[in-house]
Amino acid sequence: MQSAVSIKDLKIAYGDHTVIEKMSIDIAPREFLVLLGPSGCGKSTLLNAIAGLQDITGGEIWISGKNVTWDEPKDRGIGMVFQSYALYPRMSVRKNLSFGLRVAGLPKAEIEARVARTAALLHLDKLLDRRPAELSGGQRQRVAIGRALVREVDVFLFDEPLSNLDAKLRNELRVEIKKLHQSLGNTMIYVTHDQIEALTLADRIAIMRDGVIQQLASPAEIYHRPANLFVAGFIGAPAMNFIEGRIDRSNGSPVFLCNGLAVDLSGYSFQAAAAEGPATLGFRPEHLVLDGAAGGLPSISSRVSVVEPMGSDAVLWFDWAGQSLSLRLMGDVTLQSGDALAPGLDITKASLFGADGSRL
Amino acid sequence: MARTHPNGPRPTHMTAGRIGLYAFLVIAALFFLLPLYAMIVTSLKTMDEIRLGRIFALPETLDISAWITAWSGACMGTVCVGIRTGFWNSFAITVPSVALSVFIGAVNGYALSLWRPRGASVLFGLLMAGGLIPYQIFLYPMVRAMANIDLYNSLAGIILVHVIFGLPLVTLLFRNYFVSVPEELCKAARVDGAGFWRIFFEIMLPMAVPMIVVVSMLQFTGIWNDFLLGLVFAGRDNLPMTVQLNNIVNTTMGERTYNVNMAATILTAIVPLAIYFLSGRWFVRGIAAGAVKG
Numbered sequence: 001m002q003s004a005v006s007i008k009d010l011k012i013a014y015g016d017h018t019v020i021e022k023m024s025i026d027i028a029p030r031e032f033l034v035l036l037g038p039s040g041c042g043k044s045t046l047l048n049a050i051a052g053l054q055d056i057t058g059g060e061i062w063i064s065g066k067n068v069t070w071d072e073p074k075d076r077g078i079g080m081v082f083q084s085y086a087l088y089p090r091m092s093v094r095k096n097l098s099f100g101l102r103v104a105g106l107p108k109a110e111i112e113a114r115v116a117r118t119a120a121l122l123h124l125d126k127l128l129d130r131r132p133a134e135l136s137g138g139q140r141q142r143v144a145i146g147r148a149l150v151r152e153v154d155v156f157l158f159d160e161p162l163s164n165l166d167a168k169l170r171n172e173l174r175v176e177i178k179k180l181h182q183s184l185g186n187t188m189i190y191v192t193h194d195q196i197e198a199l200t201l202a203d204r205i206a207i208m209r210d211g212v213i214q215q216l217a218s219p220a221e222i223y224h225r226p227a228n229l230f231v232a233g234f235i236g237a238p239a240m241n242f243i244e245g246r247i248d249r250s251n252g253s254p255v256f257l258c259n260g261l262a263v264d265l266s267g268y269s270f271q272a273a274a275a276e277g278p279a280t281l282g283f284r285p286e287h288l289v290l291d292g293a294a295g296g297l298p299s300i301s302s303r304v305s306v307v308e309p310m311g312s313d314a315v316l317w318f319d320w321a322g323q324s325l326s327l328r329l330m331g332d333v334t335l336q337s338g339d340a341l342a343p344g345l346d347i348t349k350a351s352l353f354g355a356d357g358s359r360l
Numbered sequence: 361m362a363r364t365h366p367n368g369p370r371p372t373h374m375t376a377g378r379i380g381l382y383a384f385l386v387i388a389a390l391f392f393l394l395p396l397y398a399m400i401v402t403s404l405k406t407m408d409e410i411r412l413g414r415i416f417a418l419p420e421t422l423d424i425s426a427w428i429t430a431w432s433g434a435c436m437g438t439v440c441v442g443i444r445t446g447f448w449n450s451f452a453i454t455v456p457s458v459a460l461s462v463f464i465g466a467v468n469g470y471a472l473s474l475w476r477p478r479g480a481s482v483l484f485g486l487l488m489a490g491g492l493i494p495y496q497i498f499l500y501p502m503v504r505a506m507a508n509i510d511l512y513n514s515l516a517g518i519i520l521v522h523v524i525f526g527l528p529l530v531t532l533l534f535r536n537y538f539v540s541v542p543e544e545l546c547k548a549a550r551v552d553g554a555g556f557w558r559i560f561f562e563i564m565l566p567m568a569v570p571m572i573v574v575v576s577m578l579q580f581t582g583i584w585n586d587f588l589l590g591l592v593f594a595g596r597d598n599l600p601m602t603v604q605l606n607n608i609v610n611t612t613m614g615e616r617t618y619n620v621n622m623a624a625t626i627l628t629a630i631v632p633l634a635i636y637f638l639s640g641r642w643f644v645r646g647i648a649a650g651a652v653k654g
Contacts, residue, residue, distance in 0.1 A: 027528070028433075048547075051547075052550075053547045053550060053551070072553075073547075073550045073551045073553075074551065074552065074553030078551065079551070080547070080548065080551045082544040082547065082548055083544070084542050084544050086542060086543070086544035086545045086547065086548040088548075088549070088562075088563050089567055089568075090563070090566035090567055091563075099549075099552050099554070099562075100551070100552030100553055100554075103552055103553040103554050103558065104553055114601060144548075147548070147552070151552075170533075207463075
């Protein structure tokens with residue numbers, strides 16, 4: 001099947017400073033791809049390169065089966081939504097929506113029909129004659145999305161579209177974008193630094209760091225089987241717990257040893273044959289079982305240092321082997337700081353990383 | 361002493377310092393208005409009355425003949441046609457100069473801030489350096505250059521000179537204005553298919569209206585009030601009002617007609633004055649525009 005967007009050996013550099021080195025991704029039609037990473041990782045640069053707003057140093061960009069590497073943004077069949085909305089301030093919502101169509105010289109009736117259709121889809125009907133200054137943040141971003149939709153193209157690019165909104169609106173618009181993708185079925189590439197947006201929206205997430213994709217996989221895969229320490233630490237809040245130790249197989253089957261704790265690794269699915277040596281064990285706060293001994297799991301003894309109730313769940317913090325670890329519990333918690341606890345570790349849900357940081 | 365319990369709006373007091381401040385402001389205003397007052401009353405007096413030497417006295421009878429003379433009969437040397445030719449010359453010089461310099465400066469500022477062509481900062485630096493050098497230094501080379509392209513002593517020549525000397529300031533103001541425009545606006549327009557000129561005319565210029573007004577006013581008053589460039593480059597037929605005013609005031613044949621001189625001076629100054637009075641609101645808005653988001 002033909003890719004909607006295909007990036008081949010893309011390289012972007014400013015003089016000696018390389019932002020993206022030899023990147024290749026294929027994005028399937030109707031796919032929702034999220035580019036996620038800390039600021040400065042090159043995700044917005046990549047998006048701008050796909051849009052044609054950023055000069056590239058090497059490689060090719062294909063959109064809908066056409067090599068658009070040297071094409072102008074308007075000829076690439078894309079619509080784009082920006083973080084700062086970037087609405088034309090002196091034009092009404094109607095003019096904002098129709099600007100691109102007027103530039104393209106479409107017949108008037110066609111422009112009116114498309115604007116009406118888009119406005120209805122995004123509930124902008126009543127706002128068409130207002131100026132951007134007279135709209136709220138959420139309305140402005142809906143107009144910005146509308147300006148991309150009205151072009152009726154195959155690929156939509158979103159550059160941190162929700163970052164300027166407050167938390168409540170962000171949640172609402174996130175759902176709206178997801179619905180929009182489900183009903184339109186276009187290919188969407190979405191840049192964000194917010195992992196919740198990434199996990200909720202994406203079919204696949206590409207986690208980037210220093211211009212290199214660390215892992216490209218489904219949200220579940222990324223959350224449960226992170227490819228390396230960076231991905232493991234970046235995704236999840238509170239962050240994954242890490243304890244450093246070593247893998248020992250002197251008794252035949254591999255065992256993780258750390259600070260007197262011995263974890264039998266026979267339940268862990270290794271990528272390759274387990275080798276001896278230093279390793280890092282990572283486990284998510286919700287994968288610690290409060291009453292570990294009862295389940296026969298290897299357990300850690302400590303005392304609760306802090307309780308963070310969050311309504312639907314609660315996070316317990318405790319110190320073990322000189323570091324702060326966290327445990328997530330559903331519902332109300334009767335434990336208080338100072339209480340003893342011995343949580344058990346479910347190795348089937350944990351992640352092991354080798355000395356180079358990659359998954360074992 | 362019992363202190364009043366603070367409640368509600370803070371009371372305002374007329375302190376001695378405040379009275380002194382207002383007194384100073386009133387006196388300063390009077391000080392600056394006095395010359396204008398003297399000019400107006402003198403222009404409305406007859407020469408007989410002026411000879412009495414009471415410069416601040418109101419005229420006994422309102423006599424507007426000096427204004428008529430100044431407009432259409434005052435002599436520059438042997439020619440006695442008043443200052444009206446200069447008035448129209450000044451318009452012919454100022455209006456195209458302002459329009460061209462503001463337009464080119466706006467394009468410059470837009471290109472320098474939002475498109476950043478290669479060498480933009482060097483170009484901008486050179487332009488600013490040019491703007492900082494006193495323009496008297498350029499006079500002689502400029503005269504030679506204008507003569508070379510056959511524009512010396514012509515209307516087109518003086519307009520070109522004004523446009524060139526106006527560009528550094530106009531470009532600077534527009535560049536600083538457009539620098540505050542988010543880059544994404546330009547990107548969005550490019551995705552929508554708009555090019556350099558369409559983005560400029562349909563998106564950037566409408567946003568920059570307050571700036572256009574301010575810059576136009578600055579340029580208008582600057583070019584209207586110019587004396588030296590008009591004298592050197594305009595040629596005899598296109599002398600601006602300021603040069604003709606000088607010729608009237610400095611021509612001494614017999615008695616100095618103070619009332620005519622005053623009337624001619626006011627006529628020359630009235631256009632920029634009127635512009636400031638009529639568009640003060642816009643002026644303040646434009647100055648503040650950089651600070652507030654559009």
